[in-house]
Amino acid sequence: MLQRQEIRQQVRHLRRALTDEQQAQAAEQLAELALNYAPLTAAQNIALFLSVDGELNTRPLIARLWHLKKTVCLPVLHPFSPGNLLFLRYSPDTPLQTNKLRIPEPPLDIRQLITLDQLDLMMVPLVAFDHAGQRLGMGGGFYDRTLQNWRQHGFLPVGLAHDCQQVDSLPVAEWDVPLPAVMTPSKLWQWE
Ligand SMILES: Nc1ncnc2c1ncn2[C@@H]1O[C@H](COP(=O)(O)OP(=O)(O)OP(=O)(O)O)[C@@H](O)[C@H]1O
Ligand SMILES: [Mg+2]
Numbered sequence: 001m002l003q004r005q006e007i008r009q010q011v012r013h014l015r016r017a018l019t020d021e022q023q024a025q026a027a028e029q030l031a032e033l034a035l036n037y038a039p040l041t042a043a044q045n046i047a048l049f050l051s052v053d054g055e056l057n058t059r060p061l062i063a064r065l066w067h068l069k070k071t072v073c074l075p076v077l078h079p080f081s082p083g084n085l086l087f088l089r090y091s092p093d094t095p096l097q098t099n100k101l102r103i104p105e106p107p108l109d110i111r112q113l114i115t116l117d118q119l120d121l122m123m124v125p126l127v128a129f130d131h132a133g134q135r136l137g138m139g140g141g142f143y144d145r146t147l148q149n150w151r152q153h154g155f156l157p158v159g160l161a162h163d164c165q166q167v168d169s170l171p172v173a174e175w176d177v178p179l180p181a182v183m184t185p186s187k188l189w190q191w192e
Pocket of ligand 2: 135136137141144175176177
């Protein structure tokens with residue numbers, strides 16, 4: 001477990017050290033790659049996340065998905081099921097509020113709820129990924145729970161990261177769910 005924390009610390013430091021210009025270029029390149037990715041162009045309901053802590057900025061991609069009339073959803077901390085996420089529709093006029101993890105999220109309006117079964121594709125945040133598609137997150141287990149039965153739900157999880165977030169090999173816990181794909185500004189990685 002110590003090793004997991006060390007990797008988190010190192011990689012979070014690396015991505016926070018990217019300059020504004022590097023961040024802007026990465027976000028542009030990623031949006032370009034994403035919009036040429038067949039599963040994304042085919043998708044209508046797409047879960048994304050708002051970037052914090054040096055994560056690749058998803059804003060340029062979100063703006064283009066709105067322009068294409070796609071439904072963009074964001075994760076919201078579940079109000080009474082600890083460690084779980086709900087996904088709510090996010091539109092240009094949706095107000096955002098900061099949750100207890102200091103991440104902006106849409107207000108909990110059940111009319112905007114999109115179930116996992118309704119999602120077509122989920123862009124998944126991560127701290128590090130390895131050459132086998134294993135994923136290390138911030139340590140809450142939120143996405144491990146969300147991704148548990150992704151095949152049955154019928155959506156495709158795609159990790160989103162800077163190139164510097166790739167590591168050779170991650171220690172894997174029994175509850176960790178590997179990703180079938182990870183997109184970085186320079187490359188699409190696929191494992192199945
Ligand atoms: N499916 C699950 N059911 C119950 N607990 C889980 C599940 N998945 C993960 N957890 C718990 O969540 C905790 C954190 O898991 P882990 O360190 O893998 O988080 P992470 O993958 O880095 O975070 P995240 O998924 O939020 O990005 C673990 O202690 C684990 O017990
Ligand atoms: Mg995990």
